[in-house]
Amino acid sequence: MLPTQKESRARTRSRRAHHAKTAAHYMDCPKCNSPKLPHAACDNCGYVRPGLSLKVGKGK
Numbered sequence: 001m002l003p004t005q006k007e008s009r010a011r012t013r014s015r016r017a018h019h020a021k022t023a024a025h026y027m028d029c030p031k032c033n034s035p036k037l038p039h040a041a042c043d044n045c046g047y048v049r050p051g052l053s054l055k056v057g058k059g060k
């Protein structure tokens with residue numbers, strides 16, 4: 001099935017006006033002050049939240 005009418009450039013572009021990407025939010029790790037994503041473990045020290053931190057090691 002194909003659309004019955006071609007959509008105008010203005011209509012296409014005004015729809016895509018809402019599709020802009022936004023920068024990822026970062027917060028500083030309270031333990032080691034390196035930037036980390038909220039709700040994720042810190043890459044540097046493995047801290048997640050008080051009472052939970054993951055082991056971060058060199059190997060697998």
Ligand SMILES: [Zn+2]
Pocket residue numbers: 029030031032033034042043044045046047
């Ligand atoms: Zn950390």
